[in-house]
Amino acid sequence: MNKPHLLCLKLLLINAFVCTQAADNPTPLEWTTTQDHQNMMEQLGITELRPGRNGWAQAGEPNAANYDESQANPYPDLPELLVTLDGSPVATAHAWRTIRRPELIAAFESEVYGRIPQNVPEVDWRIEHSYENLTVDSIPAIAQRLAGVVDNSAYPEIDVSIDATLVLPQKMDKPAPVLIMFGWKPLEFPDDATTAFTLDGTPSRFNEDPPSFSQLIAAGWGIVYLIPTSYQADNGAGLTRGIIGLVNKGQPRQPDDWGALRAWGWGASRCLDYLETRPEVNVRQVGIEGVSRYGKAALVTHAFDERFAVGFIASSGAGGVALHRRNFGESTENLASSGAYHWFAGNYIKYATEKSRFGRMTPDNLPVDSHQLIALCAPRPTFVSYGIPENGDALWLDQQGSYMATVAASPAFALLGAQGLGETKDYRTAPLPPVNQDLLDGELAWRQHDGGHESQSNMKHFLRWAEKKMR
Template sequence: MAEPVTFTAAQDHRNMMDQLHIETLRPGANGDENAPDHANYDEAKANPYPDWPDILKRDNGQPVTTPDQWWQQRRPEIVAAFEREVYGRVPAHVPAVTWRIKASEAETLEGLAIVATHLTGHADNSAAPDITADIDAMLIMPAASKTPAPMLIMFDWSPIRFPAPLKPEPEPANVDPRMAPFLAAARAGMLERLQHLLGDGWGVLLINPGSFQADNGAGLTRGIIGLTNQGQPRKPQDWGALRAWAWGASRALDYLSTRPDVDKNHVGIEGVSRYGKAALVTMAFDQRFYMGLIGSSGEGGAKPHRRNFGEAVENLTGEGEYHWMAGNFLKYGGPKNAGDLPVDAHQLIALAAPRLIFISYGIPKEGDAKWLDQQGSYMATVAAGSAWKLLGAKDLGVGNDYRTAQMPPPLIELMDGQLAWRQHVGGHTDTPNMASFVQWADRHMGRKTSSK
């Protein structure tokens, strides 16, 4: 085995450009509206590529009019294009993952009895012992559950730790010494989200994406991508971090499917911002997931690449974010452009049909920046609905003409179908939408909700 390569992000980025024979890329727009090179926020200039790829038309131009044509012909075409040009392919020889329990103990959450279990999913690194890719996870289950619980796997960016208790209270004398203080987010937004879910009888699995794939270009020869490549740089069609994080969520679902206390037919995935992108990618590529809560995902998630509003393709192809994507994606930051992409965000959302997808955003004045393009994401969700209707499910119920779609005001929810949209009045989080998500999902699962 060759020695693992150690690159900076700039060196890895240059290596991929060399493989693609690209000399230069167009610079990404500045998110600061006062900067001279700021992103476009003028709706009159936001749609330079108004003709989006048709979800229900095959690459050869033939219309898709039946579910069989979708499953056997059109959907595989869309998946192949996303793998080749956007997110990359997961290699066939990814190492197997073995799960073990590190520690488990009974706890309380706002008076609710729970059981917290610290887990590690170890990816077999015998072929490259110098590289590790272990999935750090925390399973939290309601202690009183008498039936298998629906589950939400949540991408969390903090190291997975757990104390007793979740809120500052006198610490019991019998706390497992292996349990360090719980992630700080659990004391704020995370705590509120856990209350909604666990209080309604759901289980939660928190996974730390950075534990098995770093969120930077320098990490591409390490983590699960580097382990699979035995420490060597990626090829243009290899997977990026978004696909790797989705792989980790799928391995967590493998584990949950072995537990009798989990309703394996009703497992969802959740994430915000870059992890909202990863949650949507997870839903698109792993059909075992029943539902997804996609929070403020922006470019590379629910925002169309073809929209010139806020963050753009050129931002994703620069040194700071290119590692999320396949190497081939760099081509669309120069010499090609967003209009040359064979697929776009509305088709990514459509890959989840007819399962449950809840697209969540906040408002710019509270910190969910215009950079994310809430209007464009709504347009993509509207367009995606044609796949739900073809498959006999309900979409947003507003038609599928993305060109004329106008985003409803905040708190005007579109949640009658399996595809849902809700813009809350908070910032860059999905916490204010969690209660609505739980009630909506419960209804589709035939459960009586108790979430407030």
């Protein structure tokens, strides 16, 4: 072969290699939330969604959120909890484990929260800084800033790292239980690791309760303060970045891909992986906690990862404990809008559809509801917490619908040898218990405190209950 032909062959090979590399490593899309939401609607064949409810509008105004309990249950019949897809009753723990639980997992993954892909890369945990001159409410403690660096060798265009801080009492006579808490922003530490300082929290505005960190450390617990937005943004524009974007190589999701709630739960599970390497931690007593959207994430985490010993689910509202089928405050239509759809699998949008190639769908078409998600936590202790609207835990969260779901989940706990809520009435008629009344006898627990949109006011009750139940 002469030299010109050799040169052409080399150029062809180089071009083929470059094209292959480009196909394997496409440039991450820089879409807006609106563009990503529209793309998912096009994938699903949806041309019109029903608008979300307006929580600020007065009754009678256009599309005002409903707060009339007499109109709150347009779909009063929930999907069966202890009946399999073929209509067989689930009467044994074995049938729950081998048939019903897998059915529910599959439905929630396909239609609500999405599937975690098989090819999610490994996480390498590193201690970035250690702080040993620390007190938490005058109790000596140590803190370590952790970084969970995700292997991005398959797609170097996106870097992902999990930001978490481990705080432990300095004096322990045995491995400590630990509560992984979804946090809103990283903890602040002094630049000098040798400087003595106090890790302060915010006292409750409603009572004399100390900050949650203080209550936990005083009770001999450790804390992992996990920042979920460090590895997956809380918006639709971030779905081509973070851990979801890394796995998808910067490209859009498919309709059953995981959303942010599932991704945040994945990060909590990786924290639990790390805690399994720490001898100071009792890995059989690790819990998960979150408030508001992170309450949703905590419930999803607890339901899917059975290694978590206990869940503290605070003020989670729609998409968390509250029933999807309710028409009270925040609705499925709100969750399917461009402001919240990224929390869920793309398929969830279908249930707010007015016009599409498959017709109209409502929340009643959902194959599952939140009572079944709570049931996936059974028989492990699960504490459902709310505050009161007068102090900021708005009616928008639907405390009544959340109580109904908790009541409806109780039979699964009983089937598995645990104690449910203890409510004797059916979920359709069970009234919301009085504020500050303890329903803490069972592994499934409920308490509505007189504080606001926070978990701090229920922390002391949770700790007493959890230590009893985890024994």
